[in-house]
Amino acid sequence: MKRRELLALESVLGFAPAGMTRWLDPPALARTAIKAGMAKVFADYGDKREVQAVLPSGPAPLASPVEGDVWIDFAADLGDGFDATTTIATLLGAPTLFVDTPGGNDLELPRGDVLVLGGDEVYPAASARAYENRTIGPYATAFPAEPGIPRPTMLAVPGNHDWYDGLTSFLRVFARGARIGGWQTTQTRSYFVVAVAPGWWLVGLDSQLGEYIDEPQLDYFREHLTAHLQPGDGVIVCTAAPAWVHTASKGPDGFNQLHFFDRTIVRNREGAAGTEPTGAAIRLWLTGDQHHYSRYVQLGPDGEPDEAYGIQAITCGLGGAYLAETHRLPETLELPPATSRMRTKDVPGMPMRRVGPTYPDAATSRRLYRRVANPLSRWWLGWRNPGLLVGIGWVQFVLAWLLGAVVGLVQPAPDSIGAVLRGPVPTTASALALVVAIALGSWLLHWLTSVLFGWGGVVATRAIVFQLVAGCLTLLALVGLLLAARSLGMPPLPGIVLLGVAAIGSWGIGALLGTAMFGLFLLTQPSGTVASWRMSAQAIADHKGFLRMRLQPNGSIEIHAIVVDRICTDWATTTAPDGALRVVPATRITGVRLLDGPITVTRNRGATSDTGKAPA
Incomplete structure (x- = not known):
């Protein structure tokens, strides 16, 4: 047994x-x-x-x-x-x-x-x-x-x-x-x-x-x-x-x-x-x-x-x-x-x-x-640590929507993806909010990793950069999928439905891309506690x-x-x-x-x- x-x-x-x-x-x-x-x-x-x-x-x-x-x-x-x-x-x-x-x-x-x-x-x-x-x-x-x-x-x-x-x-x-x-x-x-x-x-x-x-x-x-x-x-x-x-x-x-x-x-x-x-x-x-x-x-x-x-x-x-x-x-x-x-x-x-x-x-x-x-391996950190996959999905969900707020891509549209893409230019307040959020998030991550795991500033910064890249890729993938669906003749969706699809998609795509980028980040570490996570x-x-x-x-x-x-x-x-x-x-x-x-x-x-x- x-x-x-x-x-x-x-x-x-x-x-x-x-x-x-x-x-x-x-x-x-x-x-x-x-x-x-x-x-x-x-x-x-x-x-x-x-x-x-x-x-x-x-x-x-x-x-x-x-x-x-x-x-x-x-x-x-x-x-x-x-x-x-x-x-x-x-x-x-x-x-x-x-x-x-x-x-x-x-x-x-x-x-x-x-x-x-x-x-x-x-x-x-x-x-x-x-x-x-x-x-x-x-x-x-x-x-x-x-x-x-x-x-x-x-x-x-x-x-x-x-x-x-x-x-x-x-x-x-x-x-x-x-x-x-x-x-x-x-x-x-x-x-x-x-x-x-x-x-x-x-x-x-x-x-x-x-x-x-x-x-x-x-x-x-x-x-x-x-x-x-x-x-x-x-x-x-x-x-x-x-x-x-x-x-x-x-x-x-x-x-x-x-x-x-x-x-x-x-x-x-x-x-x-x-x-x-x-x-x-x-x-x-x-x-x-x-x-x-x-x-x-x-x-x-x-x-x-x-x-x-x-x-x-x-x-x-x-x-x-x-x-x-x-x-x-x-x-x-x-x-x-x-x-x-x-x-x-x-x-x-x-x-x-x-x-x-x-x-x-x-x-x-x-x-x-x-x-x-390697996401194709059963030893990929996402498959071996499902909780990490879920957690990074939520991180990328928030990050993608914050980035989207700046470029006007995730504002609820009343009828179609086109309206989303033609959304208004973000206000100064939304851009400022994003900058403050990223700054606070970077400081918090740096503080937590330094206190709890002994990470240095360079390591924490590198981790943030990898996750920001993953957020951008998540956003591009989400928009690409919505545009592809529209080009294939998908009828316009109500705004609330479009918003729900975008939310689910940003979480799912973000979980995969964010975890993949975290795995690549681990490979960049020459030594130390974070480097040991490659095997643990x-x-x-x-x-x-x-x-x-x-x-x-x-x-x-x-x-x-x-x-x-x-x-x-x-x-x-x-x-x-x-x-x-x-x-x-x-x-x-x-x-x-x-x-x-x-x-x-x-x-x-x-x-x-x-x-x-x-x-x-």
Whole structure:
């Protein structure tokens, strides 16, 4: 059965299987924008991370003891449509996962002992109901608790969407020791540290909408991480956004907070004699936020990526939300950049290069993002976001009639289109009213986009110009249709009928032309929030994935980047061990394949200097 059929079972399932978020649906967009603005305001005046200092402190324990290899799963950006989210949850919860490899042999990978959710556990904004429908329900039905089965540990870091209710729902879901299906949560705060294996530490940071790391959080890590680090220890850091890429897309200071954490918490500690090196090093940065897969590796002395001993930075935001583009990713990075405003930083910064495949690959990324402006494609933003189509129709209706008032084309005619065309020249008052309306509308759009979405004046102006062009085209098309009908011998229409035809036509034509022009406008954006709408508007549910990692007794970590090109959309119901109704794939999920790896990262790189570089 399909997701819509499962909605009829909501009262039995205990949650409502949700569809993919339609990001450009005006009401949803407005609600999310308002929550985002409020979250930012309240974050400035009431940092909930500081309040967490009163919560129990301590490393997050493993829910079940682990012997030998430790398997860690990482999935991010997951709480969106039921089909995509539950497909990934089903693969994560399977006792054994069979993965196709380029060589044709299946990999048999066991279920992870630890599952890390890497941010944005719910969309479009956090709330108790949203978590139930989009995260807890799908994960609980994919992997129900069974007596006698070891409970994998579930840990989570909050992303920006988790912060949109001030982190209230996130803490209730992940910081109270609750069980989510067969997984057990163990953290007590929105950040955590876990000693996952001898010499290996797993860390989750709460960056709260890109703000500075708060002092209670730093104290927590100084007490439970820094104080216990030994020379040669390796640290895996999970963060909510790819700050390394932000240095190229959002400014040179994007990596400052992570670099500060690296220098002051991992590589150095304050001792009786002052600052002393710990000898430990971050070996792996993990994040989501960008809904694709990419990997950067530190360059070695020879100028080539050092796969074994270099720091790896991996973005894997394929847990359930829309697919994002990859063809604009930078090839090289310097962390932190020389132009960073940090007072104390590594000079020169750590050089990194993008290696391995991206998902989607660059050619597929270019092909996919252009579809948003193609009305002949089912992925056109108008078809994928009907609310946007309707909303732009009303915008164009008003705009076309205002423009028509200036040129005298939409004044009610008593008998025919000819009379409309011969209407009186607009008065100075009507022309002035149009100028004032456009000026006020431009200012309002500029203000709203700047406050809610961070648009600049150039972007807002460009959006207005595209819509004005669409209004002119709408008006010309409407007049052309009326003239064509008259030339074909259509009898004169009463004025009120002609007015109604013009009203309906301006709305319908305007909806199509205005939405088409908005799609073209999106293609003109090089980067930023508006540029991301090219992919979010399509709500692509396919092309999902996660990381499965193995910590081996020899101290190295082996990383498998796993993707599934087609998600499951056909479901069946069965009974879980506790008697509850459970949703399972109607047929086995196929096409699960290894995208990248196995990638081996060695822990014992020796004591490190203050620059974070391995000694020669």
